Amino acid sequence: MAFDAQQIGGVEKSQLSGGLGSMSSVPSHLYSADYIAQLPKPTGGKQWKCLSEALYFEARGETIKGQIAVAEVIMNRVDSASYPDSVCGVIHQGTGRKFACQFTYTCDGRAEVIHEADAYEQVGKIARLLLDGVPRKLTKGATHYHTTSVSPSWARKFPKTTKIGSHVFYKQPTVVSSN
Structure with missing residues (x-):
């Protein structure tokens, strides 16, 4: 099922690239x-x-903005040649190797049990929107994030794109090749 522009207030289908663009194409x-x-x-x-x-x-x-922003990072990674080409592949990349997982919950050693049905339904709706192609504008192409309570060493090397809620978002550094 493709994203329906009518669902978010009449955004033109030509504006639904899924990738980057102006914020004006996403209704508030x-x-x-x-x-x-x-x-x-x-x-x-x-x-x-x-x-x-x-x-x-x-x-x-x-x-909601913070949840959409985290979803954008995952979808931006799916679109990047540097990461697996599926949502599940991105999320579980490195799982099982100490300090190698991409998403903490996949390697923190805790059982992953959903206790809050309403919260799960809400994030499920957000997941559906992102998978259906809602424009990704909040994180400006970010492929990484961390909570404000930590300062990972990699963050010093990555350009910061934005801060939303308790997460800071970053783009993969651009590598320029020399011939």
Whole structure:
């Protein structure tokens, strides 16, 4: 199912590239809890489930904007040649290797149990929107993020794109080849 421009207030289909562009192509109500709440109960296959679970365990305490921003990072990685080409592949990259996982919840040693059904439904709706092609504008192409409570060494080498809620977002550094 492709993203329906009518769902977010009439954004032209030509504006729904899924990637970067101007913020003006994304209606502000997309980021409102009221808008997300009125969306139908989300469903999907394996990729939807992986994205929903990642959002639940990584960002359920964030605002709608913060949850969408984390989803953008995952989808930006899917689109990057530097990462696996599926949502599940991105999320589980490095899982099982100490300090090598990309998303903390996949290697923190805790059982991943969903206790908050309402929170899971909300992130499921956000996952559905992102998988269906809602424009990704919040993080300006970020492929990395961390919480404000940590200062990972890699963050000094990555250009910061924005801060939303308790997460700071970064782009992969541009590598210039010399001939």
